[in-house]
Amino acid sequence: MSTQSILHRVDAEISTYIEQLAGFVRIPSISAGADQDAAGAIAQAADFLVEEFIRLGLSAEKVQVTAATNPLIVAHSTAFSAARPTVLIYGHYDVQGVDNPRSAWDVDPFAAVIEDGMLIGRGASDNKGPTFAHLKAVDAILSAAGELPVDLVFLIEGEEECGSKAIGQYIASGGLDSFKPIICTVISDTSMYGPDQPSLTLGLRGIVFTEATVYGPRQDVHSGLFGGIIHNPNHLLVQALSALFDEDGRIAVPAFYDDVRPLSEREQTLYRSLPVDEDGYRKTLGVTELIGEPQYSLLERRWTRPTLDVNFLSGGSPRTVIPAQAQAALSCRLVPDQDPGRIEAAIHDHLSAHLPAGTRLEFSGAHHAPPYYLDPDHPLVQPTLNALRSGFDIDPILSREGGSIPIVTDIEKNTGAPVLLVGLGQITDNWHGPNECFSLKDFHRGIRTSVALLHEIGSV
Amino acid sequence: MSTQSILHRVDAEISTYIEQLAGFVRIPSISAGADQDAAGAIAQAADFLVEEFIRLGLSAEKVQVTAATNPLIVAHSTAFSAARPTVLIYGHYDVQGVDNPRSAWDVDPFAAVIEDGMLIGRGASDNKGPTFAHLKAVDAILSAAGELPVDLVFLIEGEEECGSKAIGQYIASGGLDSFKPIICTVISDTSMYGPDQPSLTLGLRGIVFTEATVYGPRQDVHSGLFGGIIHNPNHLLVQALSALFDEDGRIAVPAFYDDVRPLSEREQTLYRSLPVDEDGYRKTLGVTELIGEPQYSLLERRWTRPTLDVNFLSGGSPRTVIPAQAQAALSCRLVPDQDPGRIEAAIHDHLSAHLPAGTRLEFSGAHHAPPYYLDPDHPLVQPTLNALRSGFDIDPILSREGGSIPIVTDIEKNTGAPVLLVGLGQITDNWHGPNECFSLKDFHRGIRTSVALLHEIGSV
DSSP states (O other): OOHHHHHHHHHHHHHHHHHHHHHHHTSOOBOSSTTTTGGGHHHHHHHHHHHHHHHHTOEEEEEOOSTTSOOEEEEEOSSOOTTSOEEEEEEEOOBOOSOSSGGGOSSOTTSOEEETTEEESTTIIIIIHHHHHHHHHHHHHHHHHSSOSSEEEEEEESOGGGTOHHHHHHHHTTTTGGGOOOOEEEEOOSBOSBTTBOEEEEEEOEEEEEEEEEEOSSSOEEHHHHTTTSOOHHHHHHHHHHTTBOTTSOBOSTTTTTTOOOOOHHHHHHHHTSOOOHHHHHHHHTOSOOOSOTTSOHHHHHHTSOEEEEEEEEEEOSSSEEOSEEEEEEEEEEOTTOOHHHHHHHHHHHHHHTSOTTOEEEEEEEEEEOOEEOOTTSTTHHHHHHHHHHHHSSOOEEEEESSOOHHHHHHHHHHTSOEEEOOOBOTTSOTTSTTOEEEHHHHHHHHHHHHHHHHHHHTO | OOHHHHHHHHHHHHHHHHHHHHHHHTSOOBOSSTTTTGGGHHHHHHHHHHHHHHHHTOEEEEEOSSTTSOOEEEEEOSSOOTTSOEEEEEEEOOBOOSOSSGGGOSSOTTSOEEETTEEESTTIIIIIHHHHHHHHHHHHHHHHHSSOSSEEEEEEESOGGGTOHHHHHHHHTTTTGGGOOOOEEEEOOSBOSBTTBOEEEEEEOEEEEEEEEEEOSSSOEEHHHHTTTSOOHHHHHHHHHHTTBOTTSOBOSTTTTTTOOOOOHHHHHHHHTSOOOHHHHHHHHTOSOOOSOTTSOHHHHHHTSOEEEEEEEEEEOSSSEEOSEEEEEEEEEEOTTOOHHHHHHHHHHHHHHTSOTTOEEEEEEEEEEOOEEOOTTSTTHHHHHHHHHHHHSSOOEEEEESSOOHHHHHHHHHHTSOEEEOOOBOTTSOTTSTTOEEEHHHHHHHHHHHHHHHHHHHTO
């Protein structure tokens, strides 16, 4: 049976698929924060998925990696054939909380209201809708053609919004070994480049996050009694943080830029050809100017250049005290070939070097993820672009993203295979914010893309 | 009748006076914070004082300056004579809260427990005990001699711990005019130099307090999506604050030190002769080193040199955001002849000058007080030292303090007369902290000092 007929099946079934997605979005499977897991909704969402997979004819189970973690859904083809490549599809069924704040929502975040072609609800875009598109692609293929062009493994986790512990442990302890070789992983947890602009995301920035605390007197003390005779931790912290940048705002940590792989001419040309609405950025962000390294374009700065941001400052109180301690949280976005551990050490050393000898400085809360990068010449890139073209009827582009998804590099390393990032959401879908929404047109086109992609990969 | 016989009266009556003071301390007259004014205790403390003054034979009233302020107690001699100088005595009957934290108190903060010669209770030292010493001095004089050597005005406020609004307005609107000329004001709301070391405090540092907020994007935004293309308010704030100091930690705000009056040789000699336990400071503060301007002694740095402290830092959250704003609270301690308004403007200008053009920077929460200074050659200095010697049987010293008491310069300016700062508490009495206490020996010696001081002033 031709891919075309299966795509027609998708078009015919789309209203049923939308109804089923709405049912998935109605489950308040919040994994973190004050309102987490209302009424056992995590288990409910996990059961919903297992039943879906079994109805499709796949094997499916809830894997309880540790007693304290949310179930990881592992589903896969019932029989594997050496003649078919195996594709891994990743997604998550847990969602962010809705108290951010709850009053900012215009509708019930779990009513799955549909307005102007958008499905409004927590998790609609991050990540239930895009994940569900792949399930519905399998549904369409199997009901129309009776068999899949590839062997499939789904890993759908319930902890993406709270640290991905279970899946991390599952992968690290060889959970995927029996499914190997895996030709590639497909993930729809990034964004499209813009409305009606499907894209394959070639890169994600890595991350280093660390918290630094500078200590002073035993407890907050009176600045009148002791001002002028002891170090003020706020000052020490400010001086050390200030030394992270030079006068032009460039990161002054020694060796920070050493390992940055220059952008290829090919990618530079690609990204410089993309339309960029700088005025739109300014308006959305509410800033009067966009800044950054002048020799790089806006997209290059967002996607391909490393950054260092002080995310958090805290010290003392708005009264006349010299505080006992001052704290900052810092994070870097990293690009190929920067090493998170090396960068973290360089930052720690630089901060220490800019404090007086004997200052008590402690680091905590560190976490890391290396950057992810897919070569645009990789043999799976063209098939993916073909699939996006079939799914959307629009010429797709190659892009990158500035954010980080730690599990992507974990999966890539473990499988030794590329991760194809085909996002279906928009940057304007309000992930983690109020009134999160997902375009049902893109849900439809996403299912079509998944159908086409599995066929493309099956015939590589 | 000789001063000596009146002092004997004090000695004879001291246990009654202590009992009465305990009654005053038992009233939980908290003026600020979560636990303020439990069960109308502010009114109760005000009534307690009015009754005390009337029992002494003075005129006394509760002045309700505005509907929202706590009553100001104004008490005075029933008849004024041109032959007697008029002395103003200031104190406060309101106390700090006890939830700092409540669990840190070893006893009920309002049980007025006596242990090892210390009266333990909130407000015992700040400022009920020292204020009450002056009332008991009047009691002893009137009961032993029948008349006062001076005419007296008492201003006892109920808002010292929450901004001194009522008394400020009372003084500014001419409340003291009918009592003028006033030869001097006596205040016991400072500390002794140390145990068994009575002192006349010649100076208090002034203060400038201001809050600065630097604004960035409309709301906190994702550092992965937007890192590298917009200013981070945490960075801007850190850079601007860092520019407040030079490499040696000296304040780099232009003109900051311009008006600082050099310390006289006389005071320098006085303060360098005082015993200083640097190791004790280090231990109490929990720091490994004492720092500051190397050409000044520790006491000179604490008392006679201006400072700038960043008291508070706040920006963003310990997640990967670029925050919408970052905030700092700063305060300076000022010395003669620095002008708070001029210093505040210089700080504002300096911060602005160290931010990129177009940055939104706003200042708020400012308050000021000029430094207070009494010339050691002022004719009332020797009489005050004589009184301390009579009261304590110990040679008193001249000192300064590093803190600020805004009402002191308000009173000085309005009366055109010096303020004699004769503290009775110790720096170790835990003002504003748990287990506040007051030495009953110093209460006794303080009453004696007040008796002697009124006689000294009466015979100037």
